[in-house]
Amino acid sequence: MIYNQKQQNIANRIEDNPGISNWKDWKWQLKHSIKTLEAFEYLTDIKFDEKEKMDLRRTFDKFPLSITPYYLSLIDKNNFRNDPVFKQAFGGVEELTTLKSELSDPLSEEKDSPVEGITHRYPDRVLFHVSNVCAMYCRHCTRKRKVGDIDFIPSKEQLKKGIQYIAETTQVRDVLLSGGDPFMLSDEMIDWLLSEISKIPHVEVIRIGTRIPVVLPYRITDKLISILKKYQPLFINTHFNHPREITPSSKEALAKLADGGFPLGNQSVLLANVNDCPKIIKTLCHKLVKNRVKPYYLYQCDLSEGLSHFRTPIGKGIEIMESLIGHTSGFARPTFVVDAPGGGGKIPLMPNYILSWSTNKVVLRNYEGVITTYEEPDNYDNKLCDRNCDNCVLELNLDEGNEYEAIGIEKLLSDENDTICLVPENNERIQRRDDTENYTEND
Numbered sequence: 001m002i003y004n005q006k007q008q009n010i011a012n013r014i015e016d017n018p019g020i021s022n023w024k025d026w027k028w029q030l031k032h033s034i035k036t037l038e039a040f041e042y043l044t045d046i047k048f049d050e051k052e053k054m055d056l057r058r059t060f061d062k063f064p065l066s067i068t069p070y071y072l073s074l075i076d077k078n079n080f081r082n083d084p085v086f087k088q089a090f091g092g093v094e095e096l097t098t099l100k101s102e103l104s105d106p107l108s109e110e111k112d113s114p115v116e117g118i119t120h121r122y123p124d125r126v127l128f129h130v131s132n133v134c135a136m137y138c139r140h141c142t143r144k145r146k147v148g149d150i151d152f153i154p155s156k157e158q159l160k161k162g163i164q165y166i167a168e169t170t171q172v173r174d175v176l177l178s179g180g181d182p183f184m185l186s187d188e189m190i191d192w193l194l195s196e197i198s199k200i201p202h203v204e205v206i207r208i209g210t211r212i213p214v215v216l217p218y219r220i221t222d223k224l225i226s227i228l229k230k231y232q233p234l235f236i237n238t239h240f241n242h243p244r245e246i247t248p249s250s251k252e253a254l255a256k257l258a259d260g261g262f263p264l265g266n267q268s269v270l271l272a273n274v275n276d277c278p279k280i281i282k283t284l285c286h287k288l289v290k291n292r293v294k295p296y297y298l299y300q301c302d303l304s305e306g307l308s309h310f311r312t313p314i315g316k317g318i319e320i321m322e323s324l325i326g327h328t329s330g331f332a333r334p335t336f337v338v339d340a341p342g343g344g345g346k347i348p349l350m351p352n353y354i355l356s357w358s359t360n361k362v363v364l365r366n367y368e369g370v371i372t373t374y375e376e377p378d379n380y381d382n383k384l385c386d387r388n389c390d391n392c393v394l395e396l397n398l399d400e401g402n403e404y405e406a407i408g409i410e411k412l413l414s415d416e417n418d419t420i421c422l423v424p425e426n427n428e429r430i431q432r433r434d435d436t437e438n439y440t441e442n443d
């Protein structure tokens with residue numbers, strides 16, 4: 001089963017004996033990924049002149065080309081220079097420009113790496129790079145330095161070092177698997193990795209960051225879902241940047257994941273001439289929510305090598321957030337963040353809603369421009385919190401509530417319960433006893 005004529009044509013050209021029945025086989029898709037300029041021209045009928053070809057070859061020598069036939073089929077070849085799918089997949093000579101401010105590792109992930117493969121930046125969580133391969137090499141990738149390097153696929157032995165670090169670092173309660181793309185590992189490897197991490201008692205949650213539902217949705221197989229289901233709670237964050245990437249195939253992949261019980265989020269990157277428009281982002285957010293995906297982050301494009309043509313001013317992100325906050329449901333909008341160059345982590349940004357402030361009033365504005373005041377409480381006990389909690393009046397028993405309570409004969413049988421007899425209500429004998437006690441007391 002194939003969705004459209006364009007896919008049929010690509011499949012026919014890839015294989016003499018039309019590969020229609022293999023189109024949805026993710027391994028077939030990977031085997032036939034488009035890695036050369038010639039293959040791209042042949043399969044799309046898009047032709048470049050000699051000068052441009054030379055530039056493109058230089059670009060692909062530095063940052064390799066790899067596009068799945070599925071993602072290739074989404075390119076609008078009649079308007080490819082303006083096409084968001086083409087721009088994310090194909091690239092151009094602009095990538096060879098490196099500005100002074102651009103770095104190969106702008107987020108200093110290597111510097112915050114206690115062992116190979118682990119980035120430990122925030123107190124309670126780590127990023128675990130479990131693969132350096134991706135189904136497609138996105139031209140805007142912040143980890144261009146890593147992806148596409150075929151000599152750097154971590155072995156089980158290398159991954160064990162990361163697992164050991166997590167096991168020895170008891171403050172880590174959240175592990176984010178990233179890469180490359182973790183779903184590029186085999187089913188067996190994913191199963192092994194998740195089971196090893198899940199055995200670590202202090203790890204409460206595992207997250208997977210993946211672009212697979214966008215560029216290779218057929219990888220989300222029933223078998224993969226049955227493996228992932230064993231390791232709840234498992235959160236999955238995907239990476240859609242434009243509404244055009246939401247197709248019947250990607251919807252099917254998202255539905256499988258959502259039906260599998262995995263909370264889904266989406267991280268978009270704000271990219272010049274791809275999605276730097278309030279209408280595009282709002283439509284994307286609405287489509288995501290319809291497919292049970294929560295828009296999670298909208299990233300300011302990082303200062304990675306060769307990305308200057310993708311970068312927008314921060315003001316563009318603020319403008320987009322202005323068009324979302326209040327204009328659509330809170331759960332349908334992402335948080336706009338800048339990942340601090342040098343490794344400071346994500347910094348959330350939004351338009352200003354506080355216009356002024358005094359000791360007893362805050363002047364605020366809403367999305368329509370209504371200006372309002374919020375009066376501060378005058379009976380608030382302005383205590384200085386020194387984080388010494390011994391004398392605090394707040395309830396600091398943070399254990400989960402105990403809903404279980406033994407009832408009936410169960411109470412008598414339980415070793416945990418001191419009850420020695422059960423007496424029916426209004427029992428006359430006990431009533432008499434009570435009366436006598438009252439009499440005695442009042443006497």
Ligand code: SF4
Nearest residue numbers: 134137138141180211
């Ligand atoms: S899928 Fe992610 S890590 Fe891989 S190339 Fe794309 S942006 Fe980079």
